[in-house]
Amino acid sequence: MTAMSPPPQRTQPDLSYLLDHTGHVLRAQMATALAEIGLTARMHCVLVHALEEERTQARLAEIGDMDKTTMVVTVDALEQAGLAERRPSSTDRRARIIAVTEKGARAAEQSRRIVDGVHERALASLPESDRETFLALLTHLAEGHLSTPPATAAPSARRARQRG
Template sequence: MTAMAPTQTEPDLSFLLDHTSHVLRTQMSAALAEIGLTARMHCVLVHALEEERTQAQLAEIGDMDKTTMVVTVDALEKAGLAERRASTMDRRARIIAVTEEGARVAEQSQRIVDRVHREALASLPATQRATLLRALTRLSEGHLATPAESPRPARRARQREK
């Protein structure tokens, strides 16, 4: 450290949240890949099973842009797990309907997601797990609920090779 480097007075919350989130996503991706799904495919299946939803509604829930959503639904259709159908509520709208096989796979993928989350928290004592989850929920529903507008979108920095 040089004399000109600023002194950090707070823990690097951005790094801690970004790093743990990244590692959790990679673990989730690897676990879901074992049954041929991505996290996005899992998200669409689970939320489409909750109630009749359009592709646009599911994209918003899953924080996906239109192109990513189309690619995801195309993959689900190709695998026989979901299909685009006319809405029963609004004949102009198209919904994503989960097939019987898709519902079975969603049940399996939810068990995988729950296991990955359980394993991620297993290194913490139960009281710390509960405290962490309460704190993250409070942040995600409060101060960190809405992204700030920025002229440059925030992107994940590339990790250096070790």
């Protein structure tokens, strides 16, 4: 019988777990909150970013970190709900923009308040004095060292949607 030694003790917190778990819970809370008004996080993302300026469907997919198929399904759902429509771009006849309807603009404003509330509740779990620092450091990671996956990353290793 061979004695097995215990695995080495962790010397650092499991950053991958912490980021994955908190991101998963935040996305679930967001999905639940937005479902109350019949939207998904992707629908919210498209509406909000399409309202900012004329953007093509491809550009909105990039902003929302969606592949083509997911973007098409999302815009189909927005059109079916009367919240947005595809139109020719004013600058490129080959491109289609996503135009938000009046109903869609009202839904975007409502969803923006919901998203802000979910974020505020998450941040409220931190001591008030740490919130600004936490956001600054997380932004530093997201825009710096963790901004882009390595070129050799498997196709399934996509960054999570996070604009909101």
